Each structure stands twice: as C-alpha cells, then as structure tokens.
Amino acid sequence: MSPSWGYGITGLTVGQRVFGLTDWARNGSLAEYTAVEARNLAPLPADVDHTVAAALPISGLTAWQGLFDHGRLTTGQTVLIHGAAGSVGSIAVQLSREVGARVIGTGRTTHRDRALALGVDRFLDLQTENLEDAGEVDVVFDVIGGDILDRSAALVRPGGTLVTIALPPKVQPKDGRAVFFVVEPDRVRLADLATRLADGRIKPVIGAVLPLGEAPAAFDPAQHTPGKTIIRVAEDQPGGPS
Template sequence: MALQLAHEAAARVIGTGRPGDRDTAQGLGADAFPDLESEKLEDVGEVDVVFDVIGGEILERSTAPVRPGGPLVTVAEPVTVHCRDGRAVFFVVEPDRNRLADLAQRLRDGRLKPIVGAVQPLAGAAAALSPAKRTPGKTIIRVAAAD
C-alpha cells in the first residue's frame, strides 16, 4: 500500500524485494526495482525517504541510500541503525478514522489494489501467520463462514 500511495503522490518510487516480486512491484507503480538478493542498495543513488517493512539485515542495508538529513522509517522493529546526518525512526500505526475512511474510498475507487495471498479459516490462523510460511500478499483470516 505504501508503494501505491507514494506513486499516487507522484513520488519516484524504488521498490525492493526478491526477484519474483519485480513484476508485482512495478505493476503497482515502482519506477525501479533492485533485487535484494543480488544488487546493492547503494547503487540506487540517494533517496529522500526509505520505508522499511522487513527489518534485520535489510534495515541495516537500507541506511546507505538515505540522503543526508533524510529519514529512514521502519515498521518492522525498533531502530538500532543510524543514518548519516539523518534519522531512523520506528513507526507504529495509530488508528485514525478519517485516514482509514480515505483508504477505504481509494480501495473502492480502484486506486489502491490489495494483494491477497491467501484466505484461511480462523482455526488455521496460527499456521497461516507463522514466520516460516511466506505467502506473497496479505493473508486474510476468515472469522465467519461466507454466506
């Protein structure tokens, strides 16, 4: 969603991920896509903002392209890295009714396209959300039976 929102705001967006994610990221608006398995993030040049959703080694590597004074924002884990002349912050989403309504309208309008990887029953939630099980896209847990 962050990629799509940045693209909609006319930002130049650099998506990253595994080689199999390239087409999806570019289809959602990424202008460039370095492969995290074989390319260096330093090679993308300076960027104004990095938004990390992975953490760990990728978060550490993500400090390289941040321009001096620019922020690195992560939602994956508390920050332990430092950016040159910039700041790294751990961002926790706070619910906001108006912003959620805006996102819902963008979904209805087709401006945001969620990627649904799997729909699982509530009984299978623990297994479906296990870190060992990687499913591209979001996993939806069905709480009630469909009519």
C-alpha cells in the same frame, strides 16, 4: 460483524458495515465476535467486499503513517520501499505514486513482476543486486529490519528520513532522521483509504484466505504467502466479515 453499542458512540449506526483496527492490547481479534472501540472503526462502502476490506486497515494505515506522517514524503522526492510487493509495501508503492514520488522497490526475485505491475520506477532484487545501487533517496520505508535496515541508513540523503516498522534502527543516517513506529488506529484516515479503495486508486495485495480453523497456519513462517493473509470467521456467509 454484529456490533453492540455503548454510551457515547458517535458517527456509526447499528447494523452499519464497518472495518478497522483492533486495539493492540486486546486479545481475541481472531474470533466470531470481538469488542472494538468505535474510534478505531470507519464505515465500509457497500461495494467493497469484506475480504478486501480486511486487508486494508493495518497495511493502509501503516503505509500512510510511515510515508507521510513520519517520512514527510512529498511530490518529486524519491522513496525506497523495502518489501514493495508485500501487504504494506504494495500500498506504500501505490500511495507514493499517487503523491508524485519516484519509487524504488526492493524484494526477492519472485517479487519483481508484481512490484513492477504496482508501478515502481525501479526494482532491486535483494538476492542478486546491491542495495547500494539505489543511490541516495529522500525516504526509506523499511519493513524488513536486520542488515537491510542497517545498510539503508547510508542511502538517506541530507534532510531525509529512514522509517521502519521492524525494530528501532541501530544505524542512524548521517544528516537525516531515523524513525521507528507502531501503527495507530485513525478513523479519519481509514475512511480516506476506503474511498481510495472504492474508486480503484489503491488495491491491497491478498496472499491467502483461510477459515478460522486454519488460523494457526497463518502464523507459520513456512506457510507464508506474499501479501496479506485473511482469516474468514463466517464460512456460512459468503463475502461476510473477516
């Protein structure tokens, strides 16, 4: 990324390696150059590859905000994470373990080994096992929606929280909260996640890395690969911006 700086920019310098989350209302993020508000960017450690860094902002911020800002997850609680082997779910598993929570992960049969490697205490195969076998939990973090989201409300123990990024819940926990949210840029939290990435406490799951010319394939559900799909916009610069 070759940034141009406007009036009032603080905390970053020309030529600095940065990464971040583009504004949801702005088109053109899949391009060689794009305009991003400085407040949405954070410094990128020199030893973190751009491809790995590109997988962190939306997945890391979504996981953090869902678990802690909205779900209020704390040490000793139990969290149920749907899609535990995916791009958001995998980061959520790692952050939950770091805070000292018990983690139940869900997913497909083919996701079991990856979820267990991430450190879930228990894995529920949504294709062959009953979701209700998870029992009561303090926090449900949902990225799936639909029937899974509806059934998850009954698993939230009194005082707990159902958090989802899929759609506003139609079914509310009996004695708890339900929260639907859209991830927001946060430079301070992004820098904190970058530190965790650099020292190995978290590791994004990268599904596929495609050149800019194949970007349409990244949005084809039939071509979906578990993990975060990265679009590389500068093929002539190995390890360069994505």
